[in-house]
Amino acid sequence: MSERLVVIGGDAAGMSAASQARRLRKPGELEIVAFERGSFTSFSACGIPYWVGGDVEERDDLIARTPEAHRERAIDVRMRTEVVEIDPRERRVRSRDLASGAEEWTAYDKLVIATGARPLRPDLPGIDAPGVHGVQTLDDGQALLDTLAEMETAGKAEGRRAVVIGAGYIGVEMAEALVHRGYEVTVVNRGKEPMSTLDPDMGRLVHEAMTGMGIAMVNDAEVTKILTGDDGRARAVATEDREFPADVVVLGIGVRPETALARAAGLPLGEHGGLLTDLAMRVRGPVADGAIWAGGDCVEVLDLVSGRERHIALGTHANKHGQVIGSNVGGGYATFPGVVGTAVSKVCDLEIARTGLREKDARAAGLQYVTVTIESTSRAGYYPGAALMTVKMLAERRTGRLLGTQIVGREGAAKRVDVAAVALTARMTVEQMTALDLGYAPPFSPVWDPVLVAARKAVTAVRAGGA
Numbered sequence: 001m002s003e004r005l006v007v008i009g010g011d012a013a014g015m016s017a018a019s020q021a022r023r024l025r026k027p028g029e030l031e032i033v034a035f036e037r038g039s040f041t042s043f044s045a046c047g048i049p050y051w052v053g054g055d056v057e058e059r060d061d062l063i064a065r066t067p068e069a070h071r072e073r074a075i076d077v078r079m080r081t082e083v084v085e086i087d088p089r090e091r092r093v094r095s096r097d098l099a100s101g102a103e104e105w106t107a108y109d110k111l112v113i114a115t116g117a118r119p120l121r122p123d124l125p126g127i128d129a130p131g132v133h134g135v136q137t138l139d140d141g142q143a144l145l146d147t148l149a150e151m152e153t154a155g156k157a158e159g160r161r162a163v164v165i166g167a168g169y170i171g172v173e174m175a176e177a178l179v180h181r182g183y184e185v186t187v188v189n190r191g192k193e194p195m196s197t198l199d200p201d202m203g204r205l206v207h208e209a210m211t212g213m214g215i216a217m218v219n220d221a222e223v224t225k226i227l228t229g230d231d232g233r234a235r236a237v238a239t240e241d242r243e244f245p246a247d248v249v250v251l252g253i254g255v256r257p258e259t260a261l262a263r264a265a266g267l268p269l270g271e272h273g274g275l276l277t278d279l280a281m282r283v284r285g286p287v288a289d290g291a292i293w294a295g296g297d298c299v300e301v302l303d304l305v306s307g308r309e310r311h312i313a314l315g316t317h318a319n320k321h322g323q324v325i326g327s328n329v330g331g332g333y334a335t336f337p338g339v340v341g342t343a344v345s346k347v348c349d350l351e352i353a354r355t356g357l358r359e360k361d362a363r364a365a366g367l368q369y370v371t372v373t374i375e376s377t378s379r380a381g382y383y384p385g386a387a388l389m390t391v392k393m394l395a396e397r398r399t400g401r402l403l404g405t406q407i408v409g410r411e412g413a414a415k416r417v418d419v420a421a422v423a424l425t426a427r428m429t430v431e432q433m434t435a436l437d438l439g440y441a442p443p444f445s446p447v448w449d450p451v452l453v454a455a456r457k458a459v460t461a462v463r464a465g466g467a
């Protein structure tokens with residue numbers, strides 16, 4: 001008899017799960033119904049900054065698979081339909097058609113929760129004024145582009161000002177996008193330095209580089225309200241003691257797991273508010289009763305370096321989770337062992353990368369460590385185009401196990417972090433890293449790659465007993 005798989009959420013995790021399950025089970029064996037409350041399936045939010053900035057021309061370039069393409073593969077995608085309740089005891093979900101308001105129950109044999117994350121939107125005066133934009137969905141990106149186009153056609157071509165609130169990777173990527181569009185950009189940030197996923201000393205390098213690009217960086221500042229003009233539109237962002245004029249305001253403050261439905265259903269959530277799963281991405285506990293899986297931005301993941309559970313909202317994980325879930329619900333077997341916390345980003349020509357633990361993560365995990373920071377170049381020093389990069393490395397005191405790496409630099413800096421990510425996954429020591437057989441030729445790196453230079457210095461620090 002055919003089973004029914006119900007998927008809540010039609011983006012990375014949900015549709016990867018549905019597609020993989022369909023690869024393994026034919027329509028006669030497994031019926032797949034996917035609910036999506038938005039207007040798109042399988043889209044790349046990651047590309048929104050580059051679309052807004054003009055590097056990517058068309059919105060549709062960011063759509064990997066449309067609802068029609070999913071339907072052709074016998075996945076019954078129900079768009080603009082929101083799941084409003086999960087009833088795990090009766091194994092059914094209640095959905096609402098957002099156009100008509102009509103509701104219905106749909107029974108499941110297996111359920112995938114892939115509801116993603118919800119952007120933080122602080123409850124500030126003026127936050128809902130026209131001209132204030134989030135960038136979570138393609139609709140958000142389009143609304144922002146419409147605002148920018150309106151200003152351009154209204155002739156406000158000179159002296160256009162944008163304020164970005166938040167200096168995480170979305171904030172800095174949006175700052176770049178707005179610089180590309182000719183805006184004077186101010187980034188207002190609560191933290192001491194931008195990119196709180198780095199240690200502050202590395203964040204400082206990002207700060208200095210962004211200032212050098214003409215972006216005004218305002219750190220340690222709490223936004224108190226968005227000021228509006230006579231026309232009701234946003235005209236400035238106010239902190240406790242200053243005002244920053246703005247023709248457009250972009251929010252990049254961070255996200256939280258979208259788990260209200262799961263919470264209401266009594267499913268287990270972790271300390272960061274994400275769903276808790278086992279290694280097969282099956283939701284833990286008696287309420288789920290072995291019939292519910294979850295993945296993507298709505299779950300917590302095991303940090304393989306610290307051994308603690310974390311919430312890391314990244315598309316790279318969401319796609320892998322979906323693949324694992326789809327294999328398992330499709331009758332195969334796969335697991336997601338955890339993450340080491342690798343992330344890369346850029347602002348204009350500055351590349352930013354991190355993997356593993358920051359100093360404060362290591363302390364919170366009770367680990368003692370040494371740190372080293374080196375400067376090297378992206379190519380042999382004599383080769384044209386060699387650019388500086390700074391590598392910071394953390395290694396465990398006494399054992400020398402690599403704990404984390406952060407890199408800030410120009411071309412070729414970001415993806416170097418992947419070597420450190422592999423070393424972390426393999427639980428290598430910094431001494432073992434120094435023997436890695438990495439590629440070398442003058443156009444690509446110095447004889448000692450910057451990551452290896454840092455590892456060598458870390459070996460010395462470990463032997464010295466640590467600072």
Ligand SMILES: Cc1cc2nc3c(=O)[nH]c(=O)nc-3n(C[C@H](O)[C@H](O)[C@H](O)COP(=O)(O)OP(=O)(O)OC[C@H]3O[C@@H](n4cnc5c(N)ncnc54)[C@H](O)[C@@H]3O)c2cc1C
Nearest residue numbers: 009011012013037045046083116296297313314315316318
């Ligand atoms: C601007 C931006 C840039 C990014 N850049 C990167 C990057 O460079 N690298 C990277 O790895 N990650 C990046 N990300 C993060 C990445 O986009 C997310 O981690 C990824 O989309 C998560 O996939 P998901 O399927 O878990 O959740 P989502 O993509 O959020 O999808 C969840 C879907 O569920 C739907 N939904 C939620 N609740 C319901 C419900 N009750 N009923 C029906 N439908 C529902 C939502 O409408 C949504 O479409 C970026 C994100 C943004 C916003």
